[in-house]
Amino acid sequence: MxxxxxxxxxxxxxxxxxxxxxxxxxxxxxxxxxxxxxxxxxxxxxxxxxxxxxxxxxxxxxxxxxxxxxxxxxxxxxxxxxxxxxxxxxxxxxxxxxxxxxxxxxxxxxxxxxxxxxxxxxxxxxxxxxxxxxxxxxxxxxxxxxxxxxxxxxxxxxxxxxxxxxxxxxxxxxxxxxxxxxxxxxxxxxxxxxxxxxxxxxxxxxxDSYQQSETENMYKNIIMDSVSDGILTLDHELRVTHANGLAGKFLGFDNNIAKGKHLKELLPSGNEYFISGIADNKKLWNEPFIIKRYKDISKVAVSSTPLTAGDGRVLGKVIILQAMKQYRQMLKRAMGASATIGFEHIIGGSQSLNGAIERAKVAAYSDSNVLLQGESGVGKEMFAQAIHKNSNRSQEPFFAINCAALPRELVSSELFGYEEGAFTGARRGGNPGKFELADQGTLFLDEIGEMPLDIQAVLLRVLEEGSLIRLGGRELTPVNVRVIAATNKNLSEEVKKGKFRADLFYRLGVLMIEIPPLKNRKEDIPDLVEHFIKAFSRKLNKDVDSIEDRAVNKLLSYNWPGNVRELSNVIERAITLTQGSVLKFENLEPDIMQYDEDSFVAGAQSKPMDNVEEVMIRTYLKKYHGNKTRVAKELGIARSSLYRKLDKYSLS
Missing domain, CATH: 3.30.450.40 (GAF domain)
Known part of the structure; x- marks a missing residue:
């Protein structure tokens, strides 16, 4: 109670x-x-x-x-x-x-x-x-x-x-x-x-679980619809469990009604090759397929990853679809197809080099083809990269190809690509050439003088028409490529000899730039040596920070038939052999140490020692900011002698 x-x-x-x-x-x-x-x-x-x-x-x-x-x-x-x-x-x-x-x-x-x-x-x-x-x-x-x-x-x-x-x-x-x-x-x-x-x-x-699931699905859908690839998920029977909008676009079906349907129900006949490739439980990576849609076709790069249980059973697949154009863009990035060198990386302050750089800067603002001429090792690819990097194509790919390094039978396929079945061993789906990969960007053709005449004719047609046909193909592919060509030959003479097409020479040589050899701009050698010492000391984990005057004098007197490339190799080898912080005369290569200056004729009437002496005076004037007392001391001569030499070389 x-x-x-x-x-x-x-x-x-x-x-x-x-x-x-x-x-x-x-x-x-x-x-x-x-x-x-x-x-x-x-x-x-x-x-x-x-x-x-x-x-x-x-x-x-x-x-x-x-x-x-x-x-x-x-x-x-x-x-x-x-x-x-x-x-x-x-x-x-x-x-x-x-x-x-x-x-x-x-x-x-x-x-x-x-x-x-x-x-x-x-x-x-x-x-x-x-x-x-x-x-x-x-x-x-x-x-x-x-x-x-x-x-x-x-x-x-x-x-x-x-x-x-x-x-x-x-x-x-x-x-x-x-x-x-x-x-x-x-x-x-x-x-x-x-x-x-x-x-x-x-x-x-x-x-909460429902909300979380809904939220996750919402995020998943947003993410999948935001990516630039088509994404398709299938169960073990090849029935669609999810497809974003791009997957539907690439394959030609409405992704909103695709869920639960087999690929065979969604695609028209003629896609058996694609479906069998997907059905095969092997992993695919950017395999090219031609998809037949109800109204047209699409070319896609397909990646497929099987989803497997712990016991090895295949539960489904994740399919990534990329338009071939996007795939090629990705391939360009993967191949490192970009220019990393600018004009600021070209070392030297000589009048002849500066003149070439100024012409190259003018070329960078133009979209015309460029022909770089100069001896081997003068830095033609550096100029090509700098022109591209400063052009309005700088965000697009830069591809370089050495025409002399390719076997004759591969030149055409390397430049213009090939279709599947074009020759024995041709890659399934074909392969784009450098022109397609460089689309919207720049293609650097080094040693253009070594290109076979029959390939020259094809190259000329591509440059004139702005399109190409792959080897073994029929379809015209438009390309927008700026060509920078380079040669160590006198192409005018090659044209006269019938070894180079005159029309191609004129097409390539809209803008012509002559890059001076190192023997004609020796005042740049000290700056180049300083640059290479720093670079190779870092690379080789050395503490070298200076060079003997005797070694510099020998470098200044040398002829440098291999130009800047040879100088770079000489300094790298010398740094490797150097013990301590000073690069010494005996660290130089024997050919350079034993080089006889008197055998070198710098010009028609000038003596070699005069050339070296002038370069040394210019170098020390620059080093000591015009302090003639310091320059005379470095040269081991009286000030009065220095003044006479300044008058002699018109340096006063």
């Missing part, structure tokens, strides 16, 4: 006054709550909740907790079927104790509203003392508060049972509470509430 209301009042007053009452066992969780209320100086005679949200604030709270509200309301409605017409009211609060939703009989709701047990009311301990909602929020566990166990008078004729609701990470979301007449509640009431909250938590976990 439950005590009468008067007895409830007596017990409550005794508890409030003494903290205990004879015959009444107060749970620790309740006594702890009462102590908190006393420390807050909370009025035990408080009847009404005085903390209520405005309608707008309540609406905002519900919006913030809409998932909790929607999932909890289903369980609350199920529970209400058992509590209808019993005087109980079901309540859902947020994590701060604000009532978001109530469910109960109309008369019951009206009655509890008299103490502001309403939507928007805050029923925390600091507002309404010990009560199931507020105390469950603090203790984070289910609790039942019976009649006189409430701290404030407004609630001591009710019993409330509440259980916290947690998410999958044990974050507190809110409270589910049943409040009703004290004489109708029992411990089973709390059990019902706990069961209902567990159901709500399960629904929230399922909803």
């Amino acid at each position: 439950y005590p009468e209301r008067s007895e409830i009042t007596r017990i409550w007053k005794a508890l409030r006054k003494n903290g205990e009452c004879e015959g009444i066992n107060v749970p620790t969780i309740i006594s702890s709550s009462w102590e908190r209320c006393r420390q807050l100086n909370l009025d035990p005679m408080k009847i009404h909740c005085n903390k209520i949200l405005s309608p707008d604030q309540l609406e905002e709270r519900i919006r913030e907790n809409i998932i909790l509200v929607e999932q909890a309301m289903a369980s609350m409605k199920d529970l209400y079927r058992f509590t209808r017409r019993t005087g109980f009211v079901l309540v859902l609060t947020d994590k701060e104790g604000y009532i978001l939703k109530r469910l109960g009989d109309e008369d019951v709701l009206e009655f509890v509203s008299t103490v502001n047990f309403v939507e928007g009311g805050k029923w925390t301990e600091d507002i309404m003392g010990t009560n199931a909602i507020g105390t469950a929020l603090i203790e984070r566990q289910p609790i039942q508060v019976f009649a006189y166990e409430h701290y404030c008078a407004g609630s001591f004729f009710t019993t409330c049972s509440a259980s916290p609701i947690f998410d999958s990470n044990q974050n507190l979301l809110g409270i589910l509470d049943i409040t009703g007449p004290y004489n109708l509640a029992n411990h089973h009431t709390l059990g019902m509430v706990v069961a209902a909250t567990r159901s709500i938590e399960r629904q929230l976990i399922l909803f």
